Amino acid sequence: MHTALLLDMAAEAFPDRTALGPRDGGIGFGELAARARGGAAWLAGKGEGTVVFLGLNGTALPVAIFASGVLARPFAPLNYRLPDDDLRRLLARTAPSVAIVDDDMIARVAGTPDVTLVARSAFEAACLDEGRRAAELELAEPDIAVLLFTSGTTGEPKAAVLRHRHLASYVISTVEFMGSDEDEAALVSVPPYHIAGVSAVLTGIYGGRRIVHLPAFTPETWVEAAVRQEITHAMLVPTMLGRVLDVLEARGEKLPRLRALSYGGGRMPTAVIERALRLLPHVDFVNAYGLTETSSTIAVLGPGDHRRATASADPNVRRRLGSVGRPLPGLELEIRGSSGEVLPVGATGEVHVRGEQVAGEYLGRKAIDEDGWFATKDSGWLDADGYLFIEGRLDDVIVRGGENISPGEIEDVLRNHPQVADVAVVGVPDDQWGERVAAIVVPRGEAPTPDELTAWAKARLRSTKTPEMWEFRAELPYNETGKLLRRVLKQNLAARASAGEAAA
Amino acid sequence: MDLKPGSRWRSAVCDAEVVVVRPPAAAAVLACGGHTMVAHGAERPAGAALSPDHSAGSLLGKRYTDAESGLEALCTKPGAGSLSLDGRPLAVKEAKKLPSSD
Numbered sequence: 001m002h003t004a005l006l007l008d009m010a011a012e013a014f015p016d017r018t019a020l021g022p023r024d025g026g027i028g029f030g031e032l033a034a035r036a037r038g039g040a041a042w043l044a045g046k047g048e049g050t051v052v053f054l055g056l057n058g059t060a061l062p063v064a065i066f067a068s069g070v071l072a073r074p075f076a077p078l079n080y081r082l083p084d085d086d087l088r089r090l091l092a093r094t095a096p097s098v099a100i101v102d103d104d105m106i107a108r109v110a111g112t113p114d115v116t117l118v119a120r121s122a123f124e125a126a127c128l129d130e131g132r133r134a135a136e137l138e139l140a141e142p143d144i145a146v147l148l149f150t151s152g153t154t155g156e157p158k159a160a161v162l163r164h165r166h167l168a169s170y171v172i173s174t175v176e177f178m179g180s181d182e183d184e185a186a187l188v189s190v191p192p193y194h195i196a197g198v199s200a201v202l203t204g205i206y207g208g209r210r211i212v213h214l215p216a217f218t219p220e221t222w223v224e225a226a227v228r229q230e231i232t233h234a235m236l237v238p239t240m241l242g243r244v245l246d247v248l249e250a251r252g253e254k255l256p257r258l259r260a261l262s263y264g265g266g267r268m269p270t271a272v273i274e275r276a277l278r279l280l281p282h283v284d285f286v287n288a289y290g291l292t293e294t295s296s297t298i299a300v301l302g303p304g305d306h307r308r309a310t311a312s313a314d315p316n317v318r319r320r321l322g323s324v325g326r327p328l329p330g331l332e333l334e335i336r337g338s339s340g341e342v343l344p345v346g347a348t349g350e351v352h353v354r355g356e357q358v359a360g361e362y363l364g365r366k367a368i369d370e371d372g373w374f375a376t377k378d379s380g381w382l383d384a385d386g387y388l389f390i391e392g393r394l395d396d397v398i399v400r401g402g403e404n405i406s407p408g409e410i411e412d413v414l415r416n417h418p419q420v421a422d423v424a425v426v427g428v429p430d431d432q433w434g435e436r437v438a439a440i441v442v443p444r445g446e447a448p449t450p451d452e453l454t455a456w457a458k459a460r461l462r463s464t465k466t467p468e469m470w471e472f473r474a475e476l477p478y479n480e481t482g483k484l485l486r487r488v489l490k491q492n493l494a495a496r497a498s499a500g501e502a503a504a
Numbered sequence: 505m506d507l508k509p510g511s512r513w514r515s516a517v518c519d520a521e522v523v524v525v526r527p528p529a530a531a532a533v534l535a536c537g538g539h540t541m542v543a544h545g546a547e548r549p550a551g552a553a554l555s556p557d558h559s560a561g562s563l564l565g566k567r568y569t570d571a572e573s574g575l576e577a578l579c580t581k582p583g584a585g586s587l588s589l590d591g592r593p594l595a596v597k598e599a600k601k602l603p604s605s606d
Contacts, residue, residue: 001509001510001523001524001525001578002510002523005523005580008580009564009565009580009581012564012580012581012582013564013565138545142510164510165509165510169525172525172567172578173599174602174605175599175602175604176565176599176601177564177565177566178565179599186604186606196606199606200606203604203606204606207604209604233604235605235606260603260604262603262604262605262606264605284603286603286604286605288605288606290605296605296606297605297606300602300603300605302602302603303603328602329600329602
């Protein structure tokens with residue numbers, strides 16, 4: 001079904017209820033639907049093809065998402081943080097297209113062939129034009145809803161294809177229509193070009209929860225907006241949560257109105273979530289696991305799971321705090337070995353999923369098999385009660401002397417050392433073993449010695465998993481949505497290893 | 505009538521509209537208010553009246569299902585008529601309450 005219908009339904013049910021922005025003076029569902037129609041009519045006259053969005057979070061984002069939907073044209077949000085050359089190359093890949101661009105970013109992408117640039121301010125003004133808003137505009141036959149360029153941490157970005165039916169299926173099967181209380185409000189700080197930024201708009205509108213966009217994330221502005229806008233719900237990636245907790249602690253801010261905080265988009269260090277549970281005892285925590293290619297969330301660890309894990313004496317229940325919970329109802333999930341066989345409980349393999357929300361497609365290439373299964377390229381395992389543990393990307397697995405070693409497990413052990421603030425574990429080429437395990441450590445206070453860390457790891461891990469190479473740095477390279485840039489670290493270390501410089 | 509996923513239908517006798525989420529296993533007739541629904545863009549037939557036996561109403565945002573055929577339809581506009589497939593009344597599908605993750 002058509003995602004634009006989701007907004008039409010909300011506008012039909014509660015035209016005057018606030019959909020976007022502040023409770024008083026925000027934009028109602030009826031007004032949002034009218035702006036989307038007005039914007040669609042205007043965009044249709046500007047040019048053909050994909051509708052690109054290049055800009056910060058704000059009211060224009062949901063309007064543009066639904067305007068593209070009405071026209072049944074793909075909506076492609078681009079990462080404005082990319083260097084200009086990379087950004088122009090991505091924009092060129094969307095041609096033919098009409099690009100809505102923040103006024104102060106237009107100069108960065110001017111002159112891209114077959115791309116019509118329109119200023120965000122002009123788009124927003126056009127959405128208010130009475131004539132265009134009133135135009136009878138039937139929903140066009142739906143096809144591709146969203147094109148999302150993957151973050152490209154392992155190479156040239158791929159354009160993931162999400163069709164209307166995948167996104168609509170995700171929304172209607174996970175959210176109750178207008179099921180939110182009228183005083184609920186979600187603070188959206190993930191950028192527009194992240195799948196969570198798109199799904200937050202769709203589920204927020206369908207659920208009837210007011211959406212407040214933070215133009216760009218800083219922990220200080222997030223906390224200030226949460227207080228001022230009476231925020232009850234929010235989603236953060238792990239690195240954002242850690243920084244928000246620092247600000248809360250420094251200011252003594254308790255966020256009494258906040259009810260639920262979900263996190264995802266990367267591995268959450270147990271120490272950070274335990275600190276969050278301690279600082280915000282009244283808040284429901286939800287760990288959501290999903291991929292761009294699966295229309296966002298496919299597994300959740302709910303508030304009850306968090307509380308039971310924290311309170312339990314049973315180590316099997318306690319460790320679920322490090323899991324991503326259980327698959328959504330109606331979605332099938334299997335762990336498979338390297339020859340495709342389904343693995344039993346407790347065995348680590350590749351996570352495969354199947355379901356109506358699973359798109360598993362890139363422009364020009366289907367990545368889903370004949371039976372509808374999608375291989376996530378994530379390594380993980382299930383416990384006896386169906387809780388899913390994600391160990392990391394398959395590409396990141398270290399193969400040492402034929403043994404597969406997941407960096408995540410080693411990182412968790414090292415992160416629990418009192419003098420370790422952050423750590424990354426990668427494989428570096430080794431003549432004898434194929435790869436050996438290297439750790440890059442960000443010290444907390446005085447740096448621990450390699451011998452101390454080796455002893456700490458050996459006491460808690462098999463000796464083959466104990467890092468053989470150590471490096472200390474002031475910080476690790478992350479992209480802006482919190483993904484560790486392992487490829488960069490691997491290249492740095494491989495170069496040093498071959499030069500024989502790094503501490504053995 | 506071709507009840508394919510994503511197809512939209514309107515009641516012949518009231519304001520109700522639905523979109524098909526999951527198709528029935530075999531060809532079937534979807535009705536509202538006791539009368540066969542018409543395609544979304546089509547005109548309502550003249551003279552049809554709401555049947556009292558099918559007047560429990562259709563609620564906006566509810567998912568309706570037929571267990572026998574597997575049909576699932578989402579009500580996108582509410583109306584006075586209630587939905588049926590080959591004469592069998594559709595049941596409201598209770599959504600499993602999930603914690604919000606977005």
